[in-house]
Amino acid sequence: MRAIVFEERGKYKLKEVPIPRIKEDDVLIRVDTCGICGTDVHIYEGTFPANFPVIIGHEFSGIIEEVGKKIKNFKKGDRVTVNPNTVCGKCKYCRNGKENFCVAIPGLGVNYDGGFAEYVKVNESSVYHLPEKLDLETASFTEPLSCSLHGIDLAEIKPGHSVVILGAGPIGLIILQLARISGADKIVVTDPVKRRRELALKLGANLSLDPTKVKIEKEIKTFLKEKAEVVIECIGNPSTQVESLNLVEPGGRVIWFGVADPQAEVKVNPFYIYRNEITLKGCFVNPYTTERAIKLLAEGRVNVKELITHKFKLNELDEAMQVYRKNKERIKILMKPEK
Numbered sequence: 001m002r003a004i005v006f007e008e009r010g011k012y013k014l015k016e017v018p019i020p021r022i023k024e025d026d027v028l029i030r031v032d033t034c035g036i037c038g039t040d041v042h043i044y045e046g047t048f049p050a051n052f053p054v055i056i057g058h059e060f061s062g063i064i065e066e067v068g069k070k071i072k073n074f075k076k077g078d079r080v081t082v083n084p085n086t087v088c089g090k091c092k093y094c095r096n097g098k099e100n101f102c103v104a105i106p107g108l109g110v111n112y113d114g115g116f117a118e119y120v121k122v123n124e125s126s127v128y129h130l131p132e133k134l135d136l137e138t139a140s141f142t143e144p145l146s147c148s149l150h151g152i153d154l155a156e157i158k159p160g161h162s163v164v165i166l167g168a169g170p171i172g173l174i175i176l177q178l179a180r181i182s183g184a185d186k187i188v189v190t191d192p193v194k195r196r197r198e199l200a201l202k203l204g205a206n207l208s209l210d211p212t213k214v215k216i217e218k219e220i221k222t223f224l225k226e227k228a229e230v231v232i233e234c235i236g237n238p239s240t241q242v243e244s245l246n247l248v249e250p251g252g253r254v255i256w257f258g259v260a261d262p263q264a265e266v267k268v269n270p271f272y273i274y275r276n277e278i279t280l281k282g283c284f285v286n287p288y289t290t291e292r293a294i295k296l297l298a299e300g301r302v303n304v305k306e307l308i309t310h311k312f313k314l315n316e317l318d319e320a321m322q323v324y325r326k327n328k329e330r331i332k333i334l335m336k337p338e339k
């Protein structure tokens, strides 16, 4: 089969490799679609550690080609997606309802071979059936949607709350729709790119702001008449992360969803946090949210079709990465491993 194999940091080859051999509790999936995520870009750029050599790509859907001897719940031809963040099930965190902190969390597409290939092998415990009305391309959004659901759970949005979302990339635009479903009253989205701001309005935002043109703190206060109950930073930029703390009202919650540079540091005013009882939460991957993500996609409650701006084949990875980094209008890029 053909696969994109990263042999070391920032170096890959598109090459013929053997189709993975499955064990008795694995399934072999023929990949239909695999989304490009920031993590893939970081591995491509050589800034993210991975278990080389490795086939990257973790947001995928496909059709089962073969099942191991012990498999009862899946058969050849089943349409499926996966939760790539597999866990051990044995450590303290797995046993206490916090599997995203599993000491052995080994990601498909980072530590184990993932979906930028014609086939991928996955342990049965990570595989999920797709409802009939859910198409494979839409289903490839299951993982980013499940991560976003975890963020929304942590944000504790109640009906009538106002929400500010910083960044209208794929995640910001999904979080926006989940905030709407959660009963948010006013939702404000900020992004420097016009196309993204327009899409935010189409997908349910009440106001979209260009942070390069206006003072967003002032605009938001004018629009909401106050600060927001919830602010979700979906960029991972130290300056917007600090800004997020100034946009939330006393007693409110700030979620830092965007992935920051591991070396980055920010300056915050501890007295301000103390005096205003600001709750700041990080948000890491997708504990127990995969089934909910599949349901929301199947019912069309979250529109991801609008987010797809580009599709590429395996031999076009460099082009896809160029688009990811240089094309400001791009939102979600999908890889289609078929020949």
Ligand SMILES: [Zn+2]
Pocket: 037, 038, 039, 058, 059, 143, 144
């Ligand atoms: Zn991802």
Ligand SMILES: [Zn+2]
Pocket: 087, 088, 089, 090, 091, 092, 093, 094, 101, 102, 103, 104
């Ligand atoms: Zn564990």
